[in-house]
Amino acid sequence: MEVTETNQREVKTKTKRSIIDVDIHNYTPLDEIKHYLPRAYRDQIDLWGWRLPGSLYLNGGVKVGQMADSTPPGGGFPGSDLDFMRQQLLDPYHVEYGILTGSDYSCQASPDFDYAAAVSSAINEYTLEHWLAKDSRLKGSVFIPKQDPAQSAKEIHRVGSHPDMVQVIVSSGAEKPYGHRYYHPIYEACVEHNLPFTIHVLMEGVGINGPNTGAGYVSYYPEYRASRPMVMAAHLASFIYEGVFEKFPTLKVVLQEAGAFWLAAYLWKLDEDWKSLRFQTPWVKKLPSEYFRSNVRVSSQPLEPTPNPEMFRQMMKAVYAEETLMYCSDYPHWDFDSPLLALPKLDDELWEKVFYQNAADLYGLPARKSGKGGAD
């Protein structure tokens, strides 16, 4: 996306109403995060470096996976400059609210739980001070050391009530599927602070997490991308079959950046098997698709492209898009989805749900200030 006067005008013409973008990757550079860490860790970092598991061995997009034109004019990493983000994303696309999802989830795959907790807190402090305080359109995600549920709950209690924090975020890479009772202290805290629990693809097969597929480690980046929906699918089945939505009926879970249409056949299968096997898990009281509709939301990017409009229509229905799907751009990653191109044309009502209302309802965001735009 080249930002010129011309295509900015074009954007303004085409986007009739403002939107909510639920996945914007603001850059959280380690040299900034460091200032928010306790002295002991700062000293250790000076001596040994960051001791965080590297995940880039799995990546391979242009410029470490960033959009070719997303480097700020003054230099710096894509997603690091708020002014440039305003110019490139928030203003031209009329982003009324943008949910920041950070850029570095590596502490969540560290075996050192206290360090993971300290880095998570530092990311949260940095984000509050350098991003959320500076533009009221932006809302934040609470990073937690999810491998340590007790400390995670503590961090949620510490910053989760800040009005600009609207969700808790974890990487999809995990030691156990997220429905497991091991994690329930996290959901208790989420429910208390009315924060959705968002699972974002990343860190699968990295650090303390197991292999990224049920058949072992993958070799290449496209293969890794192919594995992402599967890991998300495992989390979803786990939430349902461990009875999490019975124990925490108000908990909302967001599946982020794993696509959406794989959910169609997956929900058919889950429902079918529930019908014949539910006597084995009597605490699962409803059809899996019913839990999905009531407790799960899905972000759009990268949406699997359908072969024809009728299939698209059927797929949107099959994943209950009207209730569950939320647009996101994934800015500034290489596979950025412009709101003008992310989806085939939707009728007005569905557009409003996907591009605004589903996210507004989920995150409790106030209604639009104007019909037009979100800049303030």
Added chain:
Amino acid sequence: MEVTETNQREVKTKTKRSIIDVDIHNYTPLDEIKHYLPRAYRDQIDLWGWRLPGSLYLNGGVKVGQMADSTPPGGGFPGSDLDFMRQQLLDPYHVEYGILTGSDYSCQASPDFDYAAAVSSAINEYTLEHWLAKDSRLKGSVFIPKQDPAQSAKEIHRVGSHPDMVQVIVSSGAEKPYGHRYYHPIYEACVEHNLPFTIHVLMEGVGINGPNTGAGYVSYYPEYRASRPMVMAAHLASFIYEGVFEKFPTLKVVLQEAGAFWLAAYLWKLDEDWKSLRFQTPWVKKLPSEYFRSNVRVSSQPLEPTPNPEMFRQMMKAVYAEETLMYCSDYPHWDFDSPLLALPKLDDELWEKVFYQNAADLYGLPARKSGKGGAD
């Protein structure tokens, strides 16, 4: 399915033409297999038992996962009695050919590679003698110690040319995805003997195999079932991205018992990512869906139920069912698919492909002896 004179007559009325069933689980009891093992292993078994990893901790259907009425009249385990299989499956449903897929894949998850090889050979010998020699409709699957590719190739060379052996079979549970170069000696042997490589769900998360999802171990049987398509998906991406179908263009791979419609959105995703990322894996020369069509076949059971006929039609097209889908019953497992109920009504041409021709082409099976039936 209760076998009475009445419903047998009904079956005969409804099935106009004979069919091929590509997944029939004949029981391969350990006390029979034992006779075919070398003396040293027989002695060890007498002393220590079988030393095979148990997978039933993940199961939970009725009668260890068997159809309630599949116990032979004279007793014995479901699938153990050829006469009863004829009476219950082969005759009434006009099975022209039935591919036997055995019942016990546990040796393929054993860390003792030589023992796994010996048990595989014993299963093959038992199947040849007690099943394939006794009914010309039945065809067999070569069990291999797939965790040891060199010995696997040896076993394929040993029995793969027997005219009644029509494929090589492995469990979906694996240490590495099957496209990995580690396994290529197996494909060399498959190609030499013109045998498809069939991956059957089982042993995921068991024995030497890693956790059954990319997010760790699952807790319950329905959750385990939900994970099966994902493991199969990992194998499929691996075959494509490791370039196996470029190295072995005539190799055919069969995905068995993981459903089929999950493949629709999965292939859309694979194709989409190939378009933008193929510069990273230049040895992958075609769209993933093209490799799928030319080199992969899928068995039908358990097929995800679609919400409406139009979606079914679209799904069949999206997974290229006309070229790739093969009916199977999964007899005598609890979720047995009768050929009369397995799929919504198909037009004649598609029915013929799915219920006969795709399998006949894949396995090189001669044309029907009669329009009606397969009994001989």
